[in-house]
Structures are given as C-alpha cells and as structure tokens.
Amino acid sequence: MSGHERHDERALPGGEEEPMTAAPLAAADRWLMRACLYVPLAALLLFFALPMGFIAWRSLMQDDGGIGFANYLALLDTPGVWQATRNSLGLGVATTAITLLLAFVLAYGMERTCMRGRRFVAAALTLPLLAPSLVLGLGLIFILGRNGIVGQLLGIRPDIYGFHGLLIADVLYALPQAVLILRAALRCADARQYEAAEVLGATPWRQFRDITLPGMRYGLLSAGFVVFTVTITDFGNAVVIGGDFSVLATEIYNQVSGQMRFGIGAVVGLLLLLPAALSVWIERVAAQRQAGIGAESAQPPQPRIARGRDGLYAIACLGIASAICAVVATVVIAGFIRLWPYRLDLTLKHYDITVSGGYASLWASLAVSLIAATAGTLLLFLLAFSVRRLSGWPARAATLLATLPVGVPGLVLGLAYVFAFNEPALPWGALYGSLFLLAMCNFYHYHTQGYVSMATGLRAVPAQLEEAVAVLGGGVGRLLADVHLPALRITLWAVAAFLFMRSMVTLSAVIFLVTPELSLSAVTVMRLDEAGFTSQAAAFSTCIMAVVGAVALLLHRLTSRCRVP
Amino acid sequence: MRSHRPARSRSIRLALGLLAGLAALPAAAGTLVAYTALEEDEIKAYVAAAKKDLPDIDIKVLRLSTGDLGARILAEAGNPRHDVIWGWALTNLLDPRIVDLLEPYAARGSEALAAKDKAADGKWFAATGYMAAFCVNTEILAAKKLPLPTSWQDLAKPIYKGEIAMPNPVSSGTGYLQIAALLQGMGADAGWKYLKALDGNVAQYIKSGSRPCKAARSGEFAIGISLAFAAMQSIEEGYPLKMVIPSDGAGYELEASGLMKSSKNKADAKRFLDWTLSPQAAGLYTRYKEIVTIPGTPRSKAATAAGLPADLSGVLFPMDFARSARERDATLATWQKQIGR
Numbered sequence: 015m016s017g018h019e020r021h022d023e024r025a026l027p028g029g030e031e032e033p034m035t036a037a038p039l040a041a042a043d044r045w046l047m048r049a050c051l052y053v054p055l056a057a058l059l060l061f062f063a064l065p066m067g068f069i070a071w072r073s074l075m076q077d078d079g080g081i082g083f084a085n086y087l088a089l090l091d092t093p094g095v096w097q098a099t100r101n102s103l104g105l106g107v108a109t110t111a112i113t114l115l116l117a118f119v120l121a122y123g124m125e126r127t128c129m130r131g132r133r134f135v136a137a138a139l140t141l142p143l144l145a146p147s148l149v150l151g152l153g154l155i156f157i158l159g160r161n162g163i164v165g166q167l168l169g170i171r172p173d174i175y176g177f178h179g180l181l182i183a184d185v186l187y188a189l190p191q192a193v194l195i196l197r198a199a200l201r202c203a204d205a206r207q208y209e210a211a212e213v214l215g216a217t218p219w220r221q222f223r224d225i226t227l228p229g230m231r232y233g234l235l236s237a238g239f240v241v242f243t244v245t246i247t248d249f250g251n252a253v254v255i256g257g258d259f260s261v262l263a264t265e266i267y268n269q270v271s272g273q274m275r276f277g278i279g280a281v282v283g284l285l286l287l288l289p290a291a292l293s294v295w296i297e298r299v300a301a302q303r304q305a306g307i308g309a310e311s312a313q314p315p316q317p318r319i320a321r322g323r324d325g326l327y328a329i330a331c332l333g334i335a336s337a338i339c340a341v342v343a344t345v346v347i348a349g350f351i352r353l354w355p356y357r358l359d360l361t362l363k364h365y366d367i368t369v370s371g372g373y374a375s376l377w378a379s380l381a382v383s384l385i386a387a388t389a390g391t392l393l394l395f396l397l398a399f400s401v402r403r404l405s406g407w408p409a410r411a412a413t414l415l416a417t418l419p420v421g422v423p424g425l426v427l428g429l430a431y432v433f434a435f436n437e438p439a440l441p442w443g444a445l446y447g448s449l450f451l452l453a454m455c456n457f458y459h460y461h462t463q464g465y466v467s468m469a470t471g472l473r474a475v476p477a478q479l480e481e482a483v484a485v486l487g488g489g490v491g492r493l494l495a496d497v498h499l500p501a502l503r504i505t506l507w508a509v510a511a512f513l514f515m516r517s518m519v520t521l522s523a524v525i526f527l528v529t530p531e532l533s534l535s536a537v538t539v540m541r542l543d544e545a546g547f548t549s550q551a552a553a554f555s556t557c558i559m560a561v562v563g564a565v566a567l568l569l570h571r572l573t574s575r576c577r578v579p
Numbered sequence: 580m581r582s583h584r585p586a587r588s589r590s591i592r593l594a595l596g597l598l599a600g601l602a603a604l605p606a607a608a609g610t611l612v613a614y615t616a617l618e619e620d621e622i623k624a625y626v627a628a629a630k631k632d633l634p635d636i637d638i639k640v641l642r643l644s645t646g647d648l649g650a651r652i653l654a655e656a657g658n659p660r661h662d663v664i665w666g667w668a669l670t671n672l673l674d675p676r677i678v679d680l681l682e683p684y685a686a687r688g689s690e691a692l693a694a695k696d697k698a699a700d701g702k703w704f705a706a707t708g709y710m711a712a713f714c715v716n717t718e719i720l721a722a723k724k725l726p727l728p729t730s731w732q733d734l735a736k737p738i739y740k741g742e743i744a745m746p747n748p749v750s751s752g753t754g755y756l757q758i759a760a761l762l763q764g765m766g767a768d769a770g771w772k773y774l775k776a777l778d779g780n781v782a783q784y785i786k787s788g789s790r791p792c793k794a795a796r797s798g799e800f801a802i803g804i805s806l807a808f809a810a811m812q813s814i815e816e817g818y819p820l821k822m823v824i825p826s827d828g829a830g831y832e833l834e835a836s837g838l839m840k841s842s843k844n845k846a847d848a849k850r851f852l853d854w855t856l857s858p859q860a861a862g863l864y865t866r867y868k869e870i871v872t873i874p875g876t877p878r879s880k881a882a883t884a885a886g887l888p889a890d891l892s893g894v895l896f897p898m899d900f901a902r903s904a905r906e907r908d909a910t911l912a913t914w915q916k917q918i919g920r
Contacts, residue, residue, distance in 0.1 A: 093915035161798030258920040271646035272750035530639035
C-alpha cells in the first residue's frame with residue numbers, strides 16, 4: 015500500500031475543487047520514495063519507539079517482581095498526583111493562550127509587516143532556545159525575585175515563586191518554538207488571494223479574517239499543541255522558579271530521582287504522551303479541512319509599508335524582545351560581577367573554571383549538536399516529504415511516531431535510552447556511551463517541533479508544481495532538488511538552527527547518558543550550579559551562548575553567500 | 580593541482596577512527612570508573628592525590644547529585660558501567676536493590692572504623708559524612724530586625740514566618756535526612772507536631788538540598804535549611820551568610836563506598852577503595868569534611884571553621900540509617916499527606 019500517492023482534494027485559489035491527478039512514478043523512483051520514508055521511519059523506531067517500549071515495559075514491572083498494572087493503580091493513591099495534574103493542566107492552558115497570542119504578534123510582525131528591528135526581534139527570540147534552562151529561571155529571580163532588581167527599586171519583596179513565575183518562564187521558553195511554527199505557516203500564503211480581495215474591496219480586517227486566519231489554522235493548532243506539551247513536560251523552570259507549585263514533571267522527578275522508584279515515574283511519563291497522541295488526531299481533522307493554499311504560481315505576500323500598523327507591531331515586538339533580552343542579559347552580566355547582588359564590581363574571575371571538567375564539555379556539546387542538527391534536519395526533511403507523497407500504514411505510523419516525542423519529559427527519555435541501549439547483547443548496545451547516541455537523544459527529544467515546522471513549511475509547496483515536474487518526466491530527485499529544497503530553504507535552516515541550539519543546552523535526558531569521558535556543557539552548568547558556583551554557572555552559560563551565536567552567524571554568512579541574487 | 584585521493588582516504592580513515600572511538604569501551608584493566616556524589620572541588624583534590632599514589636590506575640569519575648546518581652545506578656543495574664560507588668549517601672545506598680549490586684570487601688583500614696560506619700557484611704564503609712546546617716543571611720536578618728536562630732525550636736517561632744526555605748524531603752535526600760533526624764530524635768509524635776509547627780513558617784520547600792542555602796545567600800529568604808558544606812562554601816565566596824549548627828542536634832549523612840559485583844577490574848577497584856581510607860586521603864578529608872570517621876584523624880579544618888565542638892556526638896542526632904532507609908516510603912507518604920503542598 016505504501017507506494018500509492020495520496021489523492022487528497024486540494025482547493026484551487028479560485029475555490030473550485032479538483033482532484034489531484036498524479037502521474038505514475040517510475041519503478042526506481044518508487045523505491046527512492048520509499049527509502050525517503052523508511053530511513054527516517056527506521057530511525058524513529060530505533061531511537062524513539064524502542065526506548066519508549068522499554069519504558070512501557072517498566073511501567074508494568076511491579077515492586078514485587080511481577081508484571082501487571084499495580085503501578086497504574088498505585089498512581090491513584092500517590093499523594094499529590096491529582097493536584098500536580100490539575101496544576102499542570104491549568105499551567106498548560108494559561109501558557110498556551112498567552113504564548114499563542116504573543117507568538118502570533120511576533121510571527122506576523124516579522125513575516126507580514128515592514129516594521130523596523132525585525133532582525134533584533136529574530137535574534138532575541140533565539141535566546142530562550144540557546145540559553146541553558148537555568149538561565150531563564152535565574153534571570154527571572156534576579157529581576158523579579160524577593161531580593162531582585164525590581165523589588166529593590168520598589169522597596170518590596172515580590173513573591174514570584176509558584177504559578178506566576180512558572181507561567182512567565184514557560185511562556186519565555188515556549189515562545190520561540192511557537193514562533194518557529196507560526197512563521198512557517200505565514201510563509202505559505204498566496205499574495206494573489208490578497209490582491210483579489212483588494213480588488214473586491216475587502217477591508218484589511220476582512221482579509222485577515224477570511225484569508226490569513228483560515229490559512230494559519232493548521233499552524234496555530236500545531237503551535238498550540240507544541241506549547242501545551244512542552245509546558246506540561248518541562249522540568250527545568252519548574253524546579254528553579256516553581257516553588258511549591260507541583261506539576262507532573264516534578265512529580266516524575268520526585269519518584270525517580272527523589273525516591274528511586276521507576277514504576278510510577280514510567281506511568282506518568284506514558285500518560286504525558288496522551289496530549290501528543292490526541293493532537294495527531296486533531297491535526298488529521300484540521301488537515302482535512304484546511305484548503306490547500308499552494309498554487310503553481312503562488313507568490314509569497316510582500317508586506318507593504320503601513321506606518322500605523324508597522325509602528326504598533328514594532329512597539330509590541332520590540333517590547334517582548336527586550337523583555338527576553340533583559341532576562342538573559344541579567345544572567346550574562348551577573349557572570350561578570352564579583353558577588354551578585356552584594357559586591358557589584360566587574361571581574362573575569364568566574365570565567366576561570368577548573369572544577370566540573372572545565373571547558374572540555376563545550377566542544378563535546380558542539381560535536382553532538384552539529385550531528386543532531388545535520389542528521390536531524392535531513393531525516394525530518396525526508397520524513398515530511400515522503401509522508402506527504404505516500405499513504406498507507408507506514409506513512410501513518412511515521413506521522414504518529416514523529417508527533418509523540420514532544421510529550422516525553424527529558425528525564426523519561428533519558429531513562430528510556432539507558433534501558434534500551436545499555437544492553438551489550440543487543441546489536442545497538444555498542445552505541446551506549448557514544449557521542450552519536452547523545453546526538454540522537456537530543457534530536458528525538460525535539461523531533462516533534464522540527465517535524466511540525468517542516469510539515470507546515472511543506473504545505474507552501476504547490477501540489478501543481480509537483481505535478482508539473484512529474485509530468486515533465488522529472489523523478490523524485492528532481493522533485494526534491496527543484497521544488498522542495500528551494501521552497502523550504504528558510505524552514506530547513508530554521509529547523510537546523512533550532513535542533514542545534516536545543517542540543518547544546520538540553521539537560522534532563524543527557525544526565526543519564528554522559529560518561530566520565532564524555533560530558534556535555536549543560537551538565538557542566540548543572541554541576542557548577544549544584545556545587546554553589548552560581549556565577550561560574552552564569553559565566554559558562556554565557557560561553558555556551560557565545561559559541562552558539564558564533565556558529566549561527568557563521569552559518570548565516572555561508573548561506574547568504576550561496577543565495578541566488 | 581594534486582590529486583585529492585590521499586586526502587580523502589585519510590579523512591575516511593579519520594572518520595572511521597572517530598566512529599570507533601565514539602563507541603564507549605567498557606572499563607579495561609588499569610581503568611577504574613567511580614560514580615560519586617562528593618562535591619566538585621573535593622573530587623578534584625582527591626583524584627589528583629589518588630593518581631599520584633596509584634599512578635598505574637586511570638581513575639575516571641562521574642559526578643551526579645545524590646538523587647540523580649541513584650536513578651542512574653538503578654537504571655544501569657542490568658549492565659553497570661562503574662567499578663565502585665564512591666562517597667554516596669548511605670540512606671540511598673541501603674536500598675536493597677543497590678546493596679544487591681555490591682560485593683563484600685573489607686578495605687584495608689576498614690577494620691579500624693566504628694561498627695556504625697561500615698556494613699556488618701563488608702558491602703560498604705563510610706570514610707566521611709556531611710551534616711545539616713542553617714544558612715542565615717545576616718543582611719536580611721538585620722533588615723528585618725530578627726534575632727539569629729540557633730536551634731530547630733527557634734525556627735518554629737512565628738517571627739520567622741515566610742522567611743525559611745527548606746529542601747523538599749520527597750525530592751531531596753538532604754530534606755529527608757533532616758526530617759528523619761527530627762523524627763528519630765524527638766520520637767514520632769513530638770516530631771510530627773514540630774514539623775507541622777515548622778511548616779507554618781516555611782515559605783518554600785525547594786527540590787534540592789543545597790538550593791535553600793543558595794536562596795538564603797542571595798537574599799531571597801532569610802534562612803535556608805541546608806548543608807554545612809553549602810554554608811561554608813557560600814561564606815568562602817563572600818556572601819553575608821552565617822552558618823548555624825542547630826544546638827538541639829543536627830542530622831547527618833554518611834558518605835558510603837563499595838565495590839560493584841560487576842566490576843571487571845576488581846584488583847584496581849580494591850586498591851582505590853583501600854586508598855580512600857589511607858592516611859593520605861584522611862589528610863585531605865580534614866580540608867573539606869566536617870565528619871571524618873577514620874580514627875586518629877586530626878580535627879578537621881572544616882569542623883573548626885564550622886565552630887563544631889571536638890566531640891561531635893553532642894551535636895549530631897544519633898542517626899539510625901538502616902531505620903531511615905526502611906521507613907523512607909512510609910515517612911514520605913505521611914509527610915505528603917500532612918504537610919506536603
């Protein structure tokens with residue numbers, strides 16, 4: 015079944031519907047197309063489904079040595095778990111609502127207006143991605159904590175710990191991921207629809223309501239689901255700024271690291287997959303409703319100057335961007351201060367880091383992140399491309415698997431990798447303790463965000479263009495090279511950068527995979543912080559951000575040089 | 580232009596070499612892997628000294644916090660990657676699943692240890708320990724015109740309401756050791772009554788053992804119930820902090836070491852364990868540790884700095900670690916039901 019092309023119905027811009035007629039693929043091409051699906055699918059099975067299978071097995075292993083559902087039943091009696099569930103859901107909904115609103119303003123401002131400072135906004139938005147999770151929490155405490163800058167200035171002791179602090183931190187953390195998806199969605203519109211609307215005399219509001227919003231429905235849904243899921247699975251912010259506000263991710267930590275009990279931790283980890291699984295179903299419904307917007311000569315809308323609107327968006331976007339910068343900058347500055355917040359003279363001494371392995375881990379992280387970004391982007395591209403062209407159960411299974419990883423808390427993923435790969439008898443056991451396995455772990459941790467961005471971006475590729483290439487005798491190779499790669503160039507770079515940045519700083523999974531010889535920079539930051547060297551942790555975080563920034567700039571230079579003038 | 584071929588084959592060979600290097604090799608003879616929860620600067624000093632005394636052993640150390648290390652050891656239990664557990668909270672080590680991974684070995688020097696500092700069956704011994712302490716921010720205390728608390732009973736006074744941060748016993752070993760000490764010291768009834776009174780003053784139960792001290796030193800709270808180590812480190816960094824060892828008794832934890840059954844290099848593992856009880860090691864412990872169990876060790880500089888009396892038995896709760904480990908689940912369940920937030 016897998017070789018059949020999908021015959022979905024796609025609406026033409028004019029509104030009339032016409033079934034897409036697919037030209038038959040040559041035999042060799044059919045094999046190539048299948049390879050495009052099966053390679054990423056096999057990787058998903060090995061690096062995601064297999065480890066999670068071990069977690070499912072663990073969730074059935076009872077304390078008495080038997081197999082059964084005792085852990086699931088024990089969960090019902092675990093004190094505090096209902097409170098944590100309610101807290102997580104409430105926090106997830108609030109974070110999603112606020113993040114989507116802000117992310118929409120940011121994405122729209124950057125894609126559809128001529129506002130000033132778009133580069134600054136884009137750069138500021140990468141900060142929460144490339145900063146170790148400690149940085150956001152620490153920055154917020156430095157600014158809004160009981161002894162923070164704001165409190166000092168106003169002479170009060172504000173209480174940021176708990177729901178509100180966690181809400182701010184999670185919005186900051188989720189915002190760039192939502193913007194990544196929404197920008198990809200906004201890029202796939204057709205300027206001619208707007209021109210037609212203009213001719214018909216539609217007001218800008220009407221155009222927004224009838225063209226922009228419907229075209230973004232898929233992107234908004236995906237972004238909402240990603241934000242909700244990363245919020246309920248995030249541990250880093252919850253532990254630093256969450257105070258007594260318990261959430262499911264901290265509940266797992268209490269079980270696994272606090273009390274060395276894997277059973278209930280595994281159960282909660284599996285239950286957190288539910289929102290992600292649900293979203294796959296919602297996405298399918300949404301995708302059926304979404305009119306195909308790509309047309310053969312679709313032209314991306316070129317924003318026109320509109321002073322009032324541009325000014326408003328500039329104020330809003332620059333405001334958000336400045337707030338993000340302020341949080342991160344506070345931590346960067348604290349790394350240069352002798353003793354924050356008591357002795358404020360500047361010093362470089364915190365950069366002299368000799369404990370916790372020193373700077374060596376920075377280079378290991380760089381290698382891991384480069385592998386995660388290149389291998390990850392390639393696999394994601396092949397996957398998104400092939401499930402668009404192929405139907406049948408392998409494609410459906412791949413879509414489901416691709417969407418689930420976001421629901422797995424890092425701690426559970428790390429445990430899953432130990433269970434699955436610390437098995438010398440099995441062929442993949444040799445990977446344990448390797449740089450490559452760490453790279454795969456980091457990539458699959460953020461697989462969903464990359465996949466959703468890629469799939470959203472692919473919707474911009476007009477089906478008619480694909481048909482035209484097929485009719486002219488172009489095979490899969492031509493299709494990729496002439497249609498998809500050019501259309502997706504920006505999204506590909508955005509996804510690669512995203513994977514690279516997250517891989518540099520993600521922590522909770524890799525705690526289980528680092529070895530005495532191979533440590534990562536995020537672990538060094540954690541160790542410095544645990545040992546009480548807060549300023550050194552800030553300094554090391556600054557170094558990580560500087561390295562990521564330098565690599566991003568380098569890539570930017572390289573890509574802009576090969577850009578067709 | 581010269582041919583690119585040699586360069587390419589060289590780079591292929593390099594890539595293959597890298598790939599081979601990427602796969603972790605199990606600890607070979609001469610290599611020793613220790614999993615530890617000791618503190619960063621201690622590890623650095625101990626390993627440097629051990630490498631000097633045992634030059635033929637390549638000592639590799641993985642350091643994680645007490646809780647993370649436990650999860651890691653248990654997760655890897657099917658195929659352990661380390662040869663020894665070195666300096667890890669005894670309460671965690673006494674979990675039967677961990678004890679099962681250990682092999683009895685009477686390290687040289689362990690015969691001199693007191694019975695409470697080693698296992699009857701030789702599966703573990705503890706050379707060092709750490710104790711609970713209050714981290715008190717003197718600036719906040721002065722600004723709020725509060726007296727310096729000197730005991731657990733003081734902390735329950737209403738004047739400190741909202742100014743105390745304490746580790747959450749459900750997520751932190753330090754937090755558990757503190758409530759276990761209070762419950763063992765006062766007895767269950769008085770202990771729970773006290774914990775409830777204390778709860779009225781606690782602003783936040785923080786999820787790690789050292790973080791309450793960090794919150795206190797940065798002025799977020801006036802008092803952080805934490806560890807003596809964290810307090811001394813903060814004072815050394817220059818924070819306006821005073822360490823208080825509660826006069827009505829401080830909980831403490833022993834840092835235990837043991838040999839893994841699965842070790843493929845037991846000869847070197849044993850030599851390393853012997854070294855951790857050697858006079859050279861004991862000399863180093865006095866620089867960092869308030870509690871050193873090795874008899875005949877001179878009074879530690881850390882203990883002097885902490886203002887501890889020569890006889891520690893007066894300030895330490897007489898902890899029963901086997902009981903702490905055994906009652907852990909029940910105690911934490913009660914804590915969560917009666918106090919947990």
